[in-house]
Amino acid sequence: MTGVEKRFGTTRALRGVDLSIRAGQCLGLVGRNGAGKSTLVSILSGLAEPDEGTVRFGGVEPPRAGDTARWHQWIATVFQHSMIVPDLSVAENVFLGATPRLVSWREMRARTRDIMRDWGFDIAAETPCRELSVEQLQIVEIARALARGAKCVLLDEPTAALERDAGRRLFERVRQLTDGGVAVLYISHHLEEVFEICQEVAVLRDGELVLTAPTASLSKDDLVAAMVGEIQTDSPERSRLTDTPKAPLAKGDVVLEVADLTSDSTRGRLSGVSLEVRAGEVVGVTGLLSAGVATIGRVVAGAAERSGGEVRLRGRSVPSGRRDLAQRAGIGYVPEDRHAEGFVAHLGVAENATMTITKRLSDRFGVLRPRSRAAAAAPLTAKLSLVSSGPGQPVGELSGGNQQKVTVARTLAHDPSLIVAVTPTRGVDIASKELLLDSLADAARSSGAGVLLCSDELSDLEICDRVIVLVRGEVFTEFTEPPFDRDELIIATEGIAQEAAE
């Protein structure tokens, strides 16, 4: 197979990017939110046309943009958001868009089985996709790419929704693919992953390709420096607790009491969790995805029903499953999935950022002036360094990191006495990530709010004063002394007791 080469030169989102991937190579693509990765992905997937420059597959002109069926014979993309039709079977999804006019079910299933067998995947062709896990859905998407005979697979943030083990299995599959002569373009915010499976890495910054080099010749710091640009290279990890240990916390009053909480949520059940958060304290909750980490956040914030137990804020019981009442009681909520729950895409930045405080901003007749809205939003967006063309710009047009800042701004706006943040930095670049975490820690320090940070992202936990580890919906252990040891945390989330515990 000949090499795959792509050239671009569009004006804004991408400025003259030259990039090539060879067969059997895994190329990592990294860059901060807004660096142009999404644009690159949509051009490579044949969804958008470059304004200038060309894309070539093995020296051949590509099909017209939009003719996705023909693009897929060359390159297939596994997007961040699943492109699987849940009500169809695995076989139908594998052949989605490529089914012949007359469908032979038997042949379709047989070919799906062949692909699964050839690549060592283990999913029955008849299974409805609704019943599959996120990991299995990704395999179906990869199988779809292989079924078209794609020579190049583009993985966009593939581990974002995967547990650690599943992620490791995915790496195995990526290696299989490259060994089989397939080119892989791997896009990720997680630099460790890039170092682990990519032979080469390309860095995008402000639409320009600033670095392409073999991973072996680079250190993590080099990569961060290239992503962030020279201005910030000196302190890319400034908020690490390991560097600047916080003064021992003066224990405030108990803000949140959770007693014997149970929930039947399908996305991780809880069976009797009790914990406390004090004023000014940042408490982390972590564990595997299925351990109920997100569930406890949702339940405490009133976004999901609890089936038993008690949630008390400043001694007062908070009713189950009533987000509005929980907020009025003083619980702020940064939801897990910002696209689904974090903002209204076509409304403006200011309106979204002040959505929680419309009552405070309006007069006694309920009249809310846009000017007072903008005035209230300005300090919040400034504090979070939110980049937008103005308070009226629809949030849907912002980059992922800025969208998440809007969601956090909305939460900080109503001065909550407890902030529940669920995976607040997922899919967010390193610089925004630090800003977001700092803003949460700062809210705890300056306003005395308690923070319940529910995340499976270990780097989020660096701002925590304590970390509680959940295993299968129960409190497994608690780490009370920052800095927390990464390996110990990982071992604990797997439910393995510390032998060396004293």
Next chain:
Amino acid sequence: MITNSPAVAAGSDGGGTRGSWLRSMNVGVLREVALLPVIVVLIIVGAVVSPAFLTVSNFAGIGEQSSALGVVVVGESLILLIGGMDLSLEGTYGLAPMVAAWLIVPISAYGVGTDWNPYLGILVLLAVGAVIGLINGLLIVKGRLNGFIVTLGMTIVLAGLQNGIVKAQTLFNLPQSFGYLGSASVGQVPVSLIVAIVIFAATGLFLRYHRTGRAIYALGGNAAAARAAGIKIDRIKIGVYVTGSILAAVGGLMEAGRVSAVTGQQGYQEGIIFNVFAAAVIGGVSLKGGRGNMVGAATGVILLGIVQDILDLANVSNYWIEAIDGAVILFALFLARIVGGESTAEES
């Protein structure tokens, strides 16, 4: 400090090169006036078709005929904005004035014989609207039933009740105070038109400047996000269904006053619900919720009113008028989609 420029951030979402100058202008304003040229063209066509078109009395007539529809369009637009739909506004438009008139007019005019005070009748009319809206709202929001099928079923129930109560007779002899809203005028200007304009303006301002109005946009745009921001979405949704039905009842009262009678099939017979949806959609109110405003909805109503009037003046044969009417509305929908640009497109 974040160093990337806004242009890059916007561009990465795929729409960058197409003109930040367009975005820097208020796109909402552009869309609101998008139908104005169409209306101007229609007025020219009308003037050519008939010399009677460009007269004050003709425009007063258009206003009188359109105001009942317009008030219902306000109600439907509110419901569309929260991402719902209500087909039964048509039934409420007929049943509410029917029940009220039935309690008011004497037995000789097919009333029930209670001979109630007309003002009490108007209260009954509003209550009937509120109750229907409440039932719809509870079934859809609390019962989690699909709004399309619930309100379709409700339409049939209401039309059946309306016809059944008076056994297909027509109530006439409506007292003057009951018909005032639909029949009186101040000088040349019909009272119904003034009331409709006030309702449009008040609703428009409410949507733009009231916190509940903003909450309607938020929950129509993304209900989960609105909920996570502490907005009481259930209560607002039910409130909107109730308000929509009350407005439909008021529209029905205007129509009853205009023709000074209530037939057993008012609303249902003319199939006004199609015109209601058409006016809203032509005016840029999205069937998916969260997008649209009262200026647009009003333009949609005016456009339909003028079309109707031109068809009347052109002496189109009665047998064909419905087919032509429907075709013109379909064409207007298409036209509104073209002039309205991408923002009026429904996602495929």
